[in-house]
Amino acid sequence: MRSIRSPLVGICAAVMLVALGGVAAVSHASATLYKWVDADGITHYSDRPAPGAEKVQIAAAQTYKGTPTPASTPRRAATAPAAPRYSRLEITRPSEGEAFVNNGGSVDAVAAVEPVLANGHQLWFVLDGTRQPDPAGGSLTMTFQVDRGTHTMAAVITDDTGRELMSSAGVTFYVRQNSVLANPPRGPLITPPKKKG
Numbered sequence: 218m219r220s221i222r223s224p225l226v227g228i229c230a231a232v233m234l235v236a237l238g239g240v241a242a243v244s245h246a247s248a249t250l251y252k253w254v255d256a257d258g259i260t261h262y263s264d265r266p267a268p269g270a271e272k273v274q275i276a277a278a279q280t281y282k283g284t285p286t287p288a289s290t291p292r293r294a295a296t297a298p299a300a301p302r303y304s305r306l307e308i309t310r311p312s313e314g315e316a317f318v319n320n321g322g323s324v325d326a327v328a329a330v331e332p333v334l335a336n337g338h339q340l341w342f343v344l345d346g347t348r349q350p351d352p353a354g355g356s357l358t359m360t361f362q363v364d365r366g367t368h369t370m371a372a373v374i375t376d377d378t379g380r381e382l383m384s385s386a387g388v389t390f391y392v393r394q395n396s397v398l399a400n401p402p403r404g405p406l407i408t409p410p411k412k413k414g
Contacts, residue, residue: 337377
């Protein structure tokens with residue numbers, strides 16, 4: 218008895234043809250398949266010949282070449298707000314070459330900053346090349362106890378992370394103390410008494 222061919226068989230055969238065509242297209246630009254119908258009326262496809270099969274030429278698979286994606290531009294890192302530009306940072310006291318004499322080594326340091334310090338920024342005094350441990354604060358002045366000798370003073374501004382934004386030119390100053398040995402007392406000349414006799 219002969220089976221009745223269902224429409225589903227035709228759909229399966231078409232799907233199989235497309236699948237085999239895809240496989241063939243991947244391996245070759247175009248390929249040859251063989252098609253035959255068996256005794257039950259089922260259509261078969263193969264890449265190998267079978268008795269009574271007919272050759273079916275499969276065209277090369279269609280390809281699609283999309284438009285190239287434009288190269289992405291690298292993202293810019295989020296930039297921190299620009300630090301204010303200071304137009305002036307200088308030591309106004311001590312002045313260049315100033316001498317402090319007999320004052321016990323007390324030296325007032327004063328800096329001038331324009332524009333005013335931004336929030337989070339600090340002004341530091343630098344005495345003899347060493348940044349002092351405490352910032353100057355809003356008054357921009359500090360008093361230092363300095364030994365006798367030659368010294369330098371400068372100032373720096375830092376941001377809230379401690380990064381140095383600007384530094385002033387240094388000034389040289391002197392601390393002098395008069396000494397008793399340098400200025401011996403003066404008075405009548407004392408001579409030893411003459412020996413008798």
